[in-house]
Amino acid sequence: MKLTGDGKRKIMVNHELSDLKIQDIGEQGLLERLHKFCPSDVVGDDAAVITTQPEQSLVVTTDMLVEGVHFSHITTSSADAGWRAAAANLSDIAAMGASPLGITVGLGLPGHVQVSWVEQLYQGMTECLEKYHVPIVGGDIVRSPVTTVAITAFGQVHPHLVIRRCSAQVGQAIVVTGIHGAACAGLELLLNPQIGKTLNAAEKAALITAHQRPQPRLDAISLLQKIVNAPNPNSPSPILIAGMDSSDGLADALIQICRASGVGAVIEYSQIPYPSAFNHWLTTDQAWKYILYGGEDFELVLCLPHPWALALVQALGTDAAIIGTVTPGSQVVLQDKHKKFPDQVLTLSQGFQHFS
Amino acid sequence: MKLTGDGKRKIMVNHELSDLKIQDIGEQGLLERLHKFCPSDVVGDDAAVITTQPEQSLVVTTDMLVEGVHFSHITTSSADAGWRAAAANLSDIAAMGASPLGITVGLGLPGHVQVSWVEQLYQGMTECLEKYHVPIVGGDIVRSPVTTVAITAFGQVHPHLVIRRCSAQVGQAIVVTGIHGAACAGLELLLNPQIGKTLNAAEKAALITAHQRPQPRLDAISLLQKIVNAPNPNSPSPILIAGMDSSDGLADALIQICRASGVGAVIEYSQIPYPSAFNHWLTTDQAWKYILYGGEDFELVLCLPHPWALALVQALGTDAAIIGTVTPGSQVVLQDKHKKFPDQVLTLSQGFQHFS
Structure with missing residues (x-):
């Protein structure tokens, strides 16, 4: 979405701001907005680096959520969808007797999804994660015909x-x-x-x-x-x-x-x-x-x-x-x-x- | 898909076997078929447990691939899609200077996808992973209107x-x-x-x-x-x-x-x-x-x-x-x-x- 000097266009643009869509800002624009939900020292490389304690084993679990199958706009706000997705993965970590270290988030999004929907999804995830001091350490954002959230959580536990x-x-x-x-x-x-x-x-x-x-x-x-x-x-x-x-x-x-x-x-x-x-x-x-x-x-x-x-x-x-x-x-x-x-x-x- | 004693039905079923679809065997049936691609000791719990070396940091990366966006039936067999998905993630691990420990695979699948397509996807992933002795340590399989593959790879590297x-x-x-x-x-x-x-x-x-x-x-x-x-x-x-x-x-x-x-x-x-x-x-x-x-x-x-x-x-x-x-x-x-x-x-x- 390009801002122009034309007055009429400007008004349209302002009107659209609250309704900003992924296709308006692109993958890169969305990634920049979502960086605020991640610790700054783990973003920006091909992968995240996390310090673990010696003597601990690594515990890994992954979950995939698809709109219309696992959540719907009728029953679930994007913030709640985010919370639930984070909670489900932390629950798997707890079920192994482990302490969580971080999660990664893969997002598949249609271009017409509102940017605010995605930000609220991350807000909901973060609210759940913060309680347990768990960072979002990485992820991937791709175009998809259906909103899809893939979370991998990892933790550590003494063997x-x-x-x-x-x-x-x-x-x-x-x-x-x-x-x-x-x-x-x-x-x-x-x-x-x-x-x-x-x-x-x-x-x-x-x-x-x-x-x-x-x-x-x-x-x-x-x-x-x-x-x-x-x-x-x-x-x-x-x-x-x-x-x-x-x-x-x-x-x-x-x-x-x-x-x-x-x-x-x-x-x-x-x-x-x-x-x-x-x-x-x-x-x-x-x-x-x-x-x-x-x-x-x-x-x-x-x-x-x-x-x-x-x-x-x-x-x-x-x-x-x-x-x-x-x-x-x-x-x-x-x-x-x-x-x-x-x-x-x-x-x-x-x-x-x-x-x- | 239920087998019956009726002759005509039996012939139909046999014909269908080569064309077996996800919806015929369900999530559980598919999971059982895919277990052969995973080490037996890491399957069956809420999460996988992996031993890491002390003094090493954990490296984590995630990628999402959507049919029609990142791969297509025209250019990519499912075995090649699997290989490429695994290779892309191992490449991110290499890019951090790390050695790979394992990957998790999240799969979103429409019910009409052939079971053989999924098995070949896993076969392709495994062919790439085996070269570097990297196991598939877990995953999730869910229903989705579009075939989606979410891979998270993790490795270790001295800080x-x-x-x-x-x-x-x-x-x-x-x-x-x-x-x-x-x-x-x-x-x-x-x-x-x-x-x-x-x-x-x-x-x-x-x-x-x-x-x-x-x-x-x-x-x-x-x-x-x-x-x-x-x-x-x-x-x-x-x-x-x-x-x-x-x-x-x-x-x-x-x-x-x-x-x-x-x-x-x-x-x-x-x-x-x-x-x-x-x-x-x-x-x-x-x-x-x-x-x-x-x-x-x-x-x-x-x-x-x-x-x-x-x-x-x-x-x-x-x-x-x-x-x-x-x-x-x-x-x-x-x-x-x-x-x-x-x-x-x-x-x-x-x-x-x-x-x-």
Whole structure:
């Protein structure tokens, strides 16, 4: 977009400024505007250089989000899309027991996208990242017919403190952080506001916030590391904590951990934390569908020795719970100590699978 | 795609097998098929864990490729698209003076894409990566209306051996690896085969291979590290080698390095290596447009002390050349010692900028 001396053109240009599009400023112009979101010392080379601590392993995860598939203008502002994208990746870093070091952002953008949309996307990402002192260390911006965000996050963890899905041990306690079902319920409320008639404003806001601004549970990892003590390089063996995040749903996480570890689990219905609004708002079936299969709560599901489980739940207060025990076998069984529900073997059948 | 007992249906299914699409097997089915391209010990968790060497810094770079923008079915098989994507990222790692550790691959795919197309994409990536012992350590596969490949590569380098754009010193020699203009000419030949009538088969093949299978110059970095000696932790200061890769063209690389370092350069036309076929095939103007502005040759442009430059060129044989010297000032001047061409100040004006 060239500024000219012509008066009429000038007015048009001023009018267009608030509606400035990518095609008006080009890739280079957009990159310059986005530099403010990145530390100045890591921008400007073919790659970013980041200092890591010795004795730590590198942890890497990547996620791709496509407009119309993973986010939409109806339910998600660009700032929220940015927050969610950053949170999802930091959650994967937390799920490995690691501390985040930085992220890179690949952006595919149609030329008609507003510059302000992209700036707000970065603003949202930065708001989430700042909380954990995580910089955006690089990226790529390209033309694409559909808005696409590809984030790679990397972190570091002492090799003995890595949390894997495959290391659950029979007898360990199963801990979940936070509450499950809220993010999915929040999305439903955004898509169909009329279903929330019986909810009060605070209940609605809490559910919607759970969807729009999920919190990666790096706080729980930090507490857990204090509980199991600082990494001891002389320790003869790794600390066996199994786990993953619940991004694809609580049922999915429990089943994936049990499958990978060759174990089963018994889970007590009454111990699973969920939004209290569900009790008066949803049918039991609907509530449990959200709690078990909703997904995107980005909480942690951890299998660990009972003393550590108790210490972690104590440290997190009401924000975590022991929901069950790792058992021999291969089934994840949901039990109700009040015998209101029959025992149920959890399956992935209600889970979300792309392309299906 | 469900197999049934019905005979007619069975025949249809068999016919479809060679034409199997993503939508037939789903995200999970595709992921299982792609696991063979990844080391088994890094797959299956929320993130990959990679061991790094102490005393090394982490180097991270990311690239996004969109079908129709960065590759097309006309000029690029999926295997070549995979090779090129991997090579471009490894080239960025080389440009920082680093050794690659691994890559992650984010894939956005329409449901109608053939499974074999994706497998060949991974095959092409793997062929390039294997040469440098680089694993694919993770990724994400999502539905998208347009085929999109987002690659993040990471490597490690001793902090004192990092190559940056901003550290060129007046008096240093400027070295380029390989030849410039070949990749761009190869692409033109694929787009307009009729323009290659006066080329022989070997000349055509060499240019097309330069486009389809570019080689990241990790070999040059490895030689350079031997020349400047192994990193010495007691060394008082970093080794000042400036540089970047020529992915956006030789002119772009020279100008970017000079801008970032606050220096100028004098480049001698006759010292710039280019494909010999250009002499009988192209006009002088066309040849120099390809050589200076073609891009995607993925060679290295390095500024370094003369003794190291000489040693590097000697070690690489005909595959590198000293093309000029870093000067005070801010201009990159092209000179012709034979006085056939007038002096010319290089600009970015013929360079490629997305969205422009």
